[in-house]
Amino acid sequence: MRNALRFRHGVHPPDSKTLTESLRTKRMPFPDEVVLPLSQHAGNPAKLLVQVGDHIERGDMIAAADGFISAPIHASASGVVEEIGLWPHPNGGYQDAVRIRVDPYSAQVPRARLLPEWEGLSPKELVDVVRDAGVVGLGGAAFPTYVKLMPREDTDIEVLVVNGCECEPYLTTDHRTMADFPERVHLGIRIMMKCLGVPRALIGIEKNKPDAIEAIRKTCPDDLDVEVLPLTVKYPQGAEKMLIKALLDREVPSGGLPLDVGVVVQNVASIATIAEAFETGLPLIERIVTVTGEGVAKPANLIVPVGTKLIDLINACGGLTKKAREVVLGGPMMGTAVSNLDAPVLKGTTGVVVLTARQIRAQRQYPCIRCGHCLDACPVFLNPQKLGNLAMAGRHQEMQDEHHLRDCMLCGCCSYVCPSNIPLSQLFGASRAALKRTAAPA
Amino acid sequence: MSRPPLVVTASPHLAGPDSTPRIMWNVVGSLVPVVAIATYYFGPSALLVVTAATLGAVIPEHFFGKRGSLGDGSAAITGILLGLTLPAGIPLWMAFLGGAFSIAFGKIVFGGLGQNPFNPALLGRAFLQAAFPVALTTWPAREGASWWSLAGDNFALPLMRAAPDAATGATPLGLLKFEGTKTDVGELYLGSIPGSTGETAAIVILLCGAYLAWRRYLNWRVPVGIFATVAVFSGLLYVTDVSDADPLFMLGSGGLVIGAVYMATDMVTSPVTHKGAWIFAIGIGFLVVVIRVWGGLAEGVQYAILLMNALVPFINRATQPKVFGTRREGTAA
Ligand code: SF4
Ligand code: SF4
Numbered sequence: 001m002r003n004a005l006r007f008r009h010g011v012h013p014p015d016s017k018t019l020t021e022s023l024r025t026k027r028m029p030f031p032d033e034v035v036l037p038l039s040q041h042a043g044n045p046a047k048l049l050v051q052v053g054d055h056i057e058r059g060d061m062i063a064a065a066d067g068f069i070s071a072p073i074h075a076s077a078s079g080v081v082e083e084i085g086l087w088p089h090p091n092g093g094y095q096d097a098v099r100i101r102v103d104p105y106s107a108q109v110p111r112a113r114l115l116p117e118w119e120g121l122s123p124k125e126l127v128d129v130v131r132d133a134g135v136v137g138l139g140g141a142a143f144p145t146y147v148k149l150m151p152r153e154d155t156d157i158e159v160l161v162v163n164g165c166e167c168e169p170y171l172t173t174d175h176r177t178m179a180d181f182p183e184r185v186h187l188g189i190r191i192m193m194k195c196l197g198v199p200r201a202l203i204g205i206e207k208n209k210p211d212a213i214e215a216i217r218k219t220c221p222d223d224l225d226v227e228v229l230p231l232t233v234k235y236p237q238g239a240e241k242m243l244i245k246a247l248l249d250r251e252v253p254s255g256g257l258p259l260d261v262g263v264v265v266q267n268v269a270s271i272a273t274i275a276e277a278f279e280t281g282l283p284l285i286e287r288i289v290t291v292t293g294e295g296v297a298k299p300a301n302l303i304v305p306v307g308t309k310l311i312d313l314i315n316a317c318g319g320l321t322k323k324a325r326e327v328v329l330g331g332p333m334m335g336t337a338v339s340n341l342d343a344p345v346l347k348g349t350t351g352v353v354v355l356t357a358r359q360i361r362a363q364r365q366y367p368c369i370r371c372g373h374c375l376d377a378c379p380v381f382l383n384p385q386k387l388g389n390l391a392m393a394g395r396h397q398e399m400q401d402e403h404h405l406r407d408c409m410l411c412g413c414c415s416y417v418c419p420s421n422i423p424l425s426q427l428f429g430a431s432r433a434a435l436k437r438t439a440a441p442a
Numbered sequence: 443m444s445r446p447p448l449v450v451t452a453s454p455h456l457a458g459p460d461s462t463p464r465i466m467w468n469v470v471g472s473l474v475p476v477v478a479i480a481t482y483y484f485g486p487s488a489l490l491v492v493t494a495a496t497l498g499a500v501i502p503e504h505f506f507g508k509r510g511s512l513g514d515g516s517a518a519i520t521g522i523l524l525g526l527t528l529p530a531g532i533p534l535w536m537a538f539l540g541g542a543f544s545i546a547f548g549k550i551v552f553g554g555l556g557q558n559p560f561n562p563a564l565l566g567r568a569f570l571q572a573a574f575p576v577a578l579t580t581w582p583a584r585e586g587a588s589w590w591s592l593a594g595d596n597f598a599l600p601l602m603r604a605a606p607d608a609a610t611g612a613t614p615l616g617l618l619k620f621e622g623t624k625t626d627v628g629e630l631y632l633g634s635i636p637g638s639t640g641e642t643a644a645i646v647i648l649l650c651g652a653y654l655a656w657r658r659y660l661n662w663r664v665p666v667g668i669f670a671t672v673a674v675f676s677g678l679l680y681v682t683d684v685s686d687a688d689p690l691f692m693l694g695s696g697g698l699v700i701g702a703v704y705m706a707t708d709m710v711t712s713p714v715t716h717k718g719a720w721i722f723a724i725g726i727g728f729l730v731v732v733i734r735v736w737g738g739l740a741e742g743v744q745y746a747i748l749l750m751n752a753l754v755p756f757i758n759r760a761t762q763p764k765v766f767g768t769r770r771e772g773t774a775a
Contacts, residue, residue, distance in 0.1 A: 412454035
């Protein structure tokens with residue numbers, strides 16, 4: 001049945017993980033200040049609960065969820081609210097944020113709290129704990145996790161897929177989460193399976209993390225139907241649709257969701273965070289971040305308070321080297337570059353990758369030579385060559401109606417292989433944004 | 443602390459393995475042995491013709507093409523390929539003119555690199571053939587002449603009548619079609635037969651092509667499809683006695699090898715999909731045999747490729763990839 005455990009197409013960028021893959025996660029010292037933007041997740045920004053001058057303890061809620069798709073935000077360090085206002089956001093602009101001056105003499109011990117006993121709680125109550133802990137997807141998109149834990153009544157979920165692929169080059173956060181905290185991952189899986197009522201879980205891990213595979217296998221509980229499946233190393237193996245294809249040989253229909261084939265996918269780091277909410281009673285206020293790349297003096301996997309400014313984080317890793325040219329949040333294939341290092345680490349920040357001038361994409365663009373490499377790379381079998389021509393001609397509607405623009409995952413495989421250096425995936429993202437603008441009521 | 447200057451670009455941030463100039467210059471590099479072997483067989487004339495055609499291609503690209511487009515190497519490819527399809531004895535000014543025509547009317551008028559529907563080198567050759575039919579079908583005989591002697595009339599002045607006393611020979615296909623004699627197949631594959639400069643030494647061309655295919659700089663489906671179609675179709679005609687040319691002869695003659703390996707695989711003028719590449723290749727193979735057996739021309743590769751070039755947009759449209767998640771209904775596990 002499961003013949004090759006793979007999906008077709010995709011690309012093989014150099015994985016560059018050796019810089020950090022064998023470094024155990026360490027805790028970073030608390031910085032002088034943390035900056036917590038109210039918008040760190042998909043959906044509505046959180047609603048502010050504090051005022052300038054308030055003294056807050058680590059773990060206190062400073063902003064509440066606003067609506068169904070939103071998440072609360074908690075203080076990641078004890079201190080005094082010094083400023084509430086616009087602050088550089090990793091997405092490039094300025095957004096409302098709470099700046100907290102960290103108390104230098106605080107022991108950073110959170111207020112005493114009750115530990116939720118997960119065994120005694122109903123699925124509904126479990127979901128509430130996850131929601132109140134502000135847990136969002138840690139894989140990048142930062143979608144509120146609790147929404148995923150309560151699927152519609154009419155859907156039939158057969159299997160939970162745990163995404164431990166980490167197919168982005170350089171990043172090793174998921175890798176270290178699995179290697180350093182395997183029990184936590186299993187507890188998270190257990191809780192998720194209980195919430196969803198699924199009998200079975202599959203953990204997909206790329207073969208380039210043998211120690212993680214081993215650790216997770218060794219700690220597998222006997223009473224649960226959980227299986228670890230090593231996968232070929234290929235980008236974007238960690239994309240939901242590709243992962244489901246490889247693990248289960250099912251194709252999520254075009255325009256559909258994993259639920260349509262009876263699957264829920266969750267990334268291992270998010271799963272570990274769910275478990276943490278029950279282990280420590282603490283909300284999501286810190287996360288593992290890989291700081292790496294040839295442009296960083298001492299690459300590391302660090303447990304970082306959410307809201308730590310990038311410059312503080314990079315300085316904790318020895319600072320930038322002379323060769324540093326581009327700072328990327330997330331992986332180099334889909335991450336965003338930042339110019340302002342005062343922007344903070346968010347809940348969804350998987351890594352900080354500092355690339356050198358030699359690695360980044362050359363600026364010169366040539367005309368499309370119709371080599372077809374992009375078609376061979378696209379994991380969803382689109383025609384990026386055609387789409388690229390249409391995008392440059394501004395024919396966005398046609399892209400959507402006739403060429404499946406909506407199915408594009410913006411994974412960047414096409415841009416990566418294009419010898420003419422045409423920014424295909426960027427064009428497609430822009431086309432989608434243009435369509436959204438015209439579709440929105442004026 | 444002074445921070446180094448940071449740049450912000452769109453994702454993906456890593457540079458990919460290939461670049462268009464790298465592909466093009468690799469193709470140029472792979473043509474060097476082909477030119478060398480042509481020079482070995484035809485003497486300095488071959489090198490002169492190729493150089494003239496290349497200069498003819500490169501100069502208009504430099505002055506009329508997009509700024510800096512010379513650096514992408516595509517004009518050089520066109521020029522060299524054109525030179526390799528010409529007889530060694532052709533006056534150099536004709537070769538130069540052909541190269542200029544290829545680039546000016548085969549490429550620049552369409553908007554430069556990537557925009558042209560037809561293979562520019564073949565278009566240039568078709569132009570020369572229409573304008574100077576005699577010069578294009580005068581194949582100098584090499585027997586007895588020293589390597590250093592020029593083949594034919596390389597230095598004829600523009601628009602002057604070619605010296606009538608040049609010794610000429612006929613190409614193997616011409617011999618077969620018009621005189622009914624067959625050339626030894628071994629000679630076809632190892633060179634030393636009358637023909638255009640690049641028509642000889644199929645083995646060298648195949649090896650260079652294999653290198654390019656290995657680097658993924660050409661789509662192997664195209665030459666393989668062409669060879670297979672020509673072999674099967676001409677084999678059928680041979681055993682049914684419709685034609686006298688056996689498949690090995692068909693494959694090795696008339697520039698089929700260089701056409702299939704270097705001309706038909708031109709990325710710009712061939713389909714982008716794999717399925718499309720097969721259709722394109724089979725079409726070319728079929729047309730080559732049809733033109734040779736029933737047409738009035740001994741060689742047919744050039745027109746077969748140009749005809750199929752014209753169909754590429756339709757082939758592309760008809761062979762769009764099947765989008766993920768639309769292939770089958772249901773969710774069989
Ligand atoms: S970005 Fe879109 S078009 Fe390009 S490879 Fe990925 S899914 Fe295909
Ligand atoms: S990879 Fe780039 S050059 Fe090649 S067909 Fe696609 S868009 Fe054109």
